[in-house]
Amino acid sequence: MHVKHLSLANFRNHASAEVALQPGLNLFIGENGNGKTNIVEAIGFLSTLNSHRVVGYEALIARDQNSSVIRALAHNEGRDVLVEFELHKGLPNRARINKSNVARTRDVIGTIPSVTFAPEDIELVKGQPGDRRKFIDELLVQLSPRFAGVISDYERVLKQRNTLLRTAKQTGAKGTALATLDAWDDQLVKFGAELSAARVDLAAKITPALREAYRSISNQDQTVSITIKSTLVSALSFDDADADLAELSDADYEAIAQQFRDKLAEVRPKELERGITLIGPHRDDLVLTLNEMPAKSHASSGEIWSYAIALRLASLALIRESSHIGDPVLILDDVFATLDAGRRDRLANLVASNEQVLITAAVAEDVPSSLKAKVFQVKKGGEIDG
Numbered sequence: 001m002h003v004k005h006l007s008l009a010n011f012r013n014h015a016s017a018e019v020a021l022q023p024g025l026n027l028f029i030g031e032n033g034n035g036k037t038n039i040v041e042a043i044g045f046l047s048t049l050n051s052h053r054v055v056g057y058e059a060l061i062a063r064d065q066n067s068s069v070i071r072a073l074a075h076n077e078g079r080d081v082l083v084e085f086e087l088h089k090g091l092p093n094r095a096r097i098n099k100s101n102v103a104r105t106r107d108v109i110g111t112i113p114s115v116t117f118a119p120e121d122i123e124l125v126k127g128q129p130g131d132r133r134k135f136i137d138e139l140l141v142q143l144s145p146r147f148a149g150v151i152s153d154y155e156r157v158l159k160q161r162n163t164l165l166r167t168a169k170q171t172g173a174k175g176t177a178l179a180t181l182d183a184w185d186d187q188l189v190k191f192g193a194e195l196s197a198a199r200v201d202l203a204a205k206i207t208p209a210l211r212e213a214y215r216s217i218s219n220q221d222q223t224v225s226i227t228i229k230s231t232l233v234s235a236l237s238f239d240d241a242d243a244d245l246a247e248l249s250d251a252d253y254e255a256i257a258q259q260f261r262d263k264l265a266e267v268r269p270k271e272l273e274r275g276i277t278l279i280g281p282h283r284d285d286l287v288l289t290l291n292e293m294p295a296k297s298h299a300s301s302g303e304i305w306s307y308a309i310a311l312r313l314a315s316l317a318l319i320r321e322s323s324h325i326g327d328p329v330l331i332l333d334d335v336f337a338t339l340d341a342g343r344r345d346r347l348a349n350l351v352a353s354n355e356q357v358l359i360t361a362a363v364a365e366d367v368p369s370s371l372k373a374k375v376f377q378v379k380k381g382g383e384i385d386g
Contacts (some may be wrong), residue, residue: 002078003043003112007071008182010062014382020355022374027367028360030378036360039378040116040331042070043358046083047105047114048138049148052333057087066090076114076325083111094195098353103293106152110145113319113328117312123306124311125288125295132286137195139315143322147198151275154191154281161188161277168276178272185264188280193257195281200228200251203286206314213313217346218306224295227287231260231279243283253284259279305339309347316354344368 008017013035026034037053041060045051051060061068068087073080085108085267095105123131141148168178203226214224229245250256260280260310267278285305288295288307295307318326330351334343336359348368349356361367364375376386 001074001323001329003072003074003329004127005073006039007045007069008039008303009069009071010065010068011042012062012067014038014158015062017382019376019384019386021216021358022333023356025352025357025359025371026375026376027364027373028358028376028378028384029364029365030279030360030362031138031380032362033381034378035382036376036378037333038382039384040333040358040360043072043112043329044114044331046070046072046085046108046112048141049109050100050134050138052120053115054119055091055317061087061089072112081111083108106145106148109141109148113142113323113325114318114331114352115312115319116327116333117309117335118276118330118333119329119335121308121312122304125299125307129283129285132288133284135311136199136202136253136286139206139318140198142315142319142328144198147195150194150198153216154188154195157184157187157191158277158280158282160184165277166275170273174308181268185261188277189260190262192280193253193260194262196228196230196232196248196256196284197251197253199281199284200248200256203228204251206318209314209317210310213310213317213350214306216350217309217313217343218303219342219346220306222303223289223291224287224310225292226287227285227311228284230281230284232256232263234282236240242287247287302343304342305343309335309343313350321374329356330357332357332359334360334362336361345370354355 002023003021006019008014017039019039028039030036039053041053045060051057066089072086074081074083080133081291082098086094095102095108095110097111100225114359124135132223137151164181164184207226211224215221228248230248231245233248234246263279290303290307291297295304299307314331316328332351341349345368348371352371359367359373376384378384
């Protein structure tokens with residue numbers, strides 16, 4: 001899979017941009033603020049409907065504009081596919097595939113798979129649980145796009161249930177007045193158990209690829225692993241926000257659903273007291289270990305960088321294995337300047353054979369000379385030469 005042509009209208013600082021890309025290596029050079037990252041961000045957005053830089057999508061629309069358009073023509077095995085996405089402020093977004101409207105915008109996910117590695121990815125290792133939940137959920141959606149609906153449904157139910165819990169706290173509702181809460185519990189369990197089971201399964205699947213990627217990028221033989229730590233199987237101390245969570249290792253949906261129901265019954269008094277949902281996949285963590293110790297607290301700076309890169313390379317391998325449309329597009333956003341010489345050269349060797357790689361850098365010297373790429377100069381105001 002590779003993107004042949006990208007068109008942008010009112011996207012970030014690009015009032016209008018037309019970029020003809022090639023298979024293999026494409027390098028965008030430009031000073032910070034010129035808009036080189038905005039170009040690759042647009043392609044990444046089409047893959048997951050999320051930005052690797054901001055939460056939400058309205059920041060992607062150019063200042064003083066009400067809408068933006070991303071249009072990408074991709075190619076795989078002799079066939080072209082055109083994906084168009086319109087972002088709107090205050091109105092529903094719209095999407096088309098090969099000029100035909102899709103029923104839901106999330107139906108474009110999976111059409112142009114991609115993996116993005118950016119300096120912000122260091123937070124996958126040393127940051128908050130939400131960073132890691134976003135990572136595994138975005139990968140899950142790329143591998144199985146229907147999970148975009150599962151996650152959306154879970155978040156919708158969670159929001160409604162929290163509203164009911166806050167109301168019950170304020171009014172002191174009891175007994176039959178809480179009957180509606182039982183219905184929301186059923187929905188929370190339905191979608192939450194499916195999401196939790198999928199996360200556990202994916203953590204197990206990605207671990208072998210992660211180990212291989214870590215060895216390749218670090219040039220060291222260390223043991224890495226991923227586990228899901230969950231509120232569903234933990235003896236929680238709700239007065240301690242950093243209380244240790246226990247590992248959820250069984251990916252069986254029915255078993256997880258029963259654990260979820262039992263735990264909801266156990267914590268209901270606390271939830272009514274606090275007016276918020278205290279358990280579920282929205283509070284879980286993806287724990288990364290290095291030599292059987294938490295990488296967040298025990299890894300060196302270099303090891304953290306190796307781990308972050310390995311997570312993305314493992315994602316690339318997993319998507320490639322499961323995809324029927326070839327390699328995902330690999331995006332390396334301003335990362336070579338942040339790496340030491342050894343990791344920089346090893347990363348270059350590992351990615352050079354991917355069907356398409358999009359690289360951004362402030363200066364060409366940041367990128368290893370072994371990577372022979374088509375070069376685009378991104379000038380002030382978003383003008384692109386190349």
